[in-house]
Amino acid sequence: MPELPDVELFKKQADKALDTTIEDIEVTDSKFIGVAKSTLDKYVKGKKPQESSRRGKYLFLLMSSSNALIMHFGMTGLLKYSKQTSDLPEYTKCLFLLDNGHQLMYISKRKLGKVEFTKNLDAWIDKTGLGPDALEISEADFLSVFKESRSAIKSFLTNQSLMAGIGNIYADEILFQAGMHPKQKTNSFDPDDGKKLYGHMQEVLKKAIEKEADPAKLPDSYLIPKRKQGAKCPGCGGKVNSYTLSGRRGYFCPKCQKK
Ligand SMILES: [Zn+2]
Numbered sequence: 001m002p003e004l005p006d007v008e009l010f011k012k013q014a015d016k017a018l019d020t021t022i023e024d025i026e027v028t029d030s031k032f033i034g035v036a037k038s039t040l041d042k043y044v045k046g047k048k049p050q051e052s053s054r055r056g057k058y059l060f061l062l063m064s065s066s067n068a069l070i071m072h073f074g075m076t077g078l079l080k081y082s083k084q085t086s087d088l089p090e091y092t093k094c095l096f097l098l099d100n101g102h103q104l105m106y107i108s109k110r111k112l113g114k115v116e117f118t119k120n121l122d123a124w125i126d127k128t129g130l131g132p133d134a135l136e137i138s139e140a141d142f143l144s145v146f147k148e149s150r151s152a153i154k155s156f157l158t159n160q161s162l163m164a165g166i167g168n169i170y171a172d173e174i175l176f177q178a179g180m181h182p183k184q185k186t187n188s189f190d191p192d193d194g195k196k197l198y199g200h201m202q203e204v205l206k207k208a209i210e211k212e213a214d215p216a217k218l219p220d221s222y223l224i225p226k227r228k229q230g231a232k233c234p235g236c237g238g239k240v241n242s243y244t245l246s247g248r249r250g251y252f253c254p255k256c257q258k259k
Pocket of ligand 1 (some may be wrong): 253
């Protein structure tokens with residue numbers, strides 16, 4: 001499932017479309033489009049994307065100071081920039097044809113994920129209740145929400161209204177690097193642990209972006225390439241275990257991440 005580092009890579013694809021004109025928009029599967037095609041034709045077609053930005057797992061392509069295309073990638077979505085071709089990748093759901101002979105393709109194999117449009121991006125973000133981006137949040141702001149939280153530390157990291165961008169996979173990695181048990185309650189940690197967690201969160205997200213969110217390119221000390229029951233823990237050589245929290249399966253090392 002695309003998380004902050006993946007969406008940052010999609011942003012780099014979107015950036016290639018800045019200063020081009022979107023000549024046409026083709027919707028091949030309307031289930032993925034949370035906006036009328038006529039609205040896209042009116043406010044996006046014929047326009048130049050001026051800026052891209054990202055908040056958590058959402059990508060925004062600004063068509064003016066407030067009009068924006070909004071993309072969310074669900075479980076399997078991605079955005080790709082390529083030369084125009086009639087031979088589209090399977091599961092292409094929406095296509096933006098650019099005047100430089102290239103195109104942006106929104107591709108998603110499974111049903112979740114959506115392309116939307118708003119005339120007021122700030123109001124849209126407020127309404128959605130998205131917290132600050134996990135890479136942008138200051139240490140002071142992070143520590144203040146950390147202090148207030150009473151939930152399991154993993155639920156805290158993945159709560160998009162507190163901080164946006166971290167999902168199942170990167171939460172497990174951050175907690176592994178910090179040596180913290182995913183189910184330990186946030187309020188049972190020392191205040192210094194909050195600082196430690198913030199440092200690991202920044203480090204893991206930046207490293208993942210640098211390595212193009214590719215598990216094969218991540219350092220040997222990372223858990224992500226070893227997300228399998230019984231895999232060898234890169235920290236202690238023991239066995240990686242799975243666990244379930246809020247109905248989702250995660251991975252951790254019981255020896256390196258004691259409660
Ligand atoms: Zn271990």
